[in-house]
Amino acid sequence: MTSNGTGKIMLVGLGPGSQDYLTARARAAIAEADTVIGYATYIRLVKTLLDGKEVVKKAMTEELDRAIEAFDRAKVGKKVALVSSGDAGVYGMAGPTFEVLFQAGWTPDSGIEVEIIPGASALNTCAALVGAPLTHDFCAISLSDLLTPWPTIARRLDAVAYADFVVALYNPKSGRRTRQIEEAQRIFLHHRDPQTPVAIVKSAYRPKQHIEFTTLENMGEADIGMLTTVLIGNSHTFVKHGLMVTPRGYxxxxxxxGGSSAARAGEKAGHSLSSGLNGWLTAIHASGKSAAELADEYRLxxxxIAAVLSEPLELDEEISSSDAE
Known part of the structure; x- marks a missing residue:
């Protein structure tokens, strides 16, 4: 690989699209860049910041072309802002860019600097619009099968539905892909109550923003498209006064x-739950049940279970902390 100067690729996360939520560093990176490259829709989100810039617009499925374009310009000393909506590292351009760079033999000391500039992803911004649905464990799954086999996606959906995660579904539907969201619903209904709360957020923080609350049973009737993020609650998530909330477990x-914050009987502030790891280990060792029986009881x-039971019961020393347990 040869370089005619010290080029730079800046992988810029634009956040949800409104410039009110564009970070100061993202704005500065675009100002610093000689060239701005991105999907045409993302370019439009920052069009007021592009005066005097070389602008390269690419189509939706041309991610590798965008990365190659950025690399080619950086090789001749250009500073390039390669933009993604949301965060560049969450279903964005960071991954494809590093694939292209590594295939070309790039290393961090080879004369082309790469900077990743984070932005709020769709799950953050959509959650902020509907309440506090991500306060407990959650995950994100893309329903796009353009690059990922459907059985892989289906196994992931089944695993997280079974494990009671709150789930953000990215790329739920497009003009050509209409059935994937129906299959996701079918898989979730095997494990979740049909009345599980669901929030449908379209074009968050953009002019055509639309928010709809529904249930897992009825989500197929909602207006869902490529610019939509679907938030499916867990077994404790509720909607009240137009806000979707997942309790942390306090x-x-x-x-x-009644406004009390006293610890319940058997519990102690700053220590694990009585049903936490120490309590659970003590209980299963004392149960007299087989590994098979315990596996069925705890869905593990x-x-x-057999490995845990085969070890001597050694409990961790509890250490008080201030991590809001």
Whole structure:
């Protein structure tokens, strides 16, 4: 690889699209760039910042072309802003760019600097619009099968539905891909209550923003498209006063009724739940049940249970902390 100067590729996350939510560093990177490259829709989001820039617009499925274009310009000393909506590292251009760079033999000390500039992803911005649905464990799954086999996507959907994660579905539907969201719903209904809350957010923080609350059973009737993110709650998520909230679990430890914050009987602030790891290990060792019985009771792999039971009971020392447990 040869270079005629010290080029730079800046992988810029634009956030949801409104310039009110564009970070200062993202704005500065675009100002610094000689060339701005991106999907045409993303370029439009920052069109007021592009005076005097060389602008290269690419189609939706031309991610590798965008990365190659950025690399070619950086090789001759250009500073390039390669823009993605949301965060460049979450279904964005960071991954394809590094694939192209590594195939070309690039290393961090080879004369072309690469900077990743984070932006708020769709799950953050959509969650902010509907309440606090991500307060407990969550994950993101893309329903696009353009690059990922459907059985892989289906296994991931089944695993997280079974494990009771809150889930953000990216790329749920397009003009050509209409059935994937129906299959996702079908898989979730095998594990979740049909009344599980669902938020449908389209074009978050953009002029055509639209928010709809529905249920897992009825989500197929919602207006879902390529610019939509679907947030599916877990078994504890609720909607109240137009806000979707997933409890963190404070009620398991504290008597929150009536404004109290006292620990419940058997619980202690700053220590794991009585049903936390130490409590659970003590309980299963004392149960007298087989690994198979315990695996069925706790919905955990029998091999894992057997390994735990085969070890002497050694409990971690509890250390108080201030991490809002």
């Amino acid at each position: 009620a398991n430890k504290y008597a929150v009724e 792999p029998e091999g894992y």
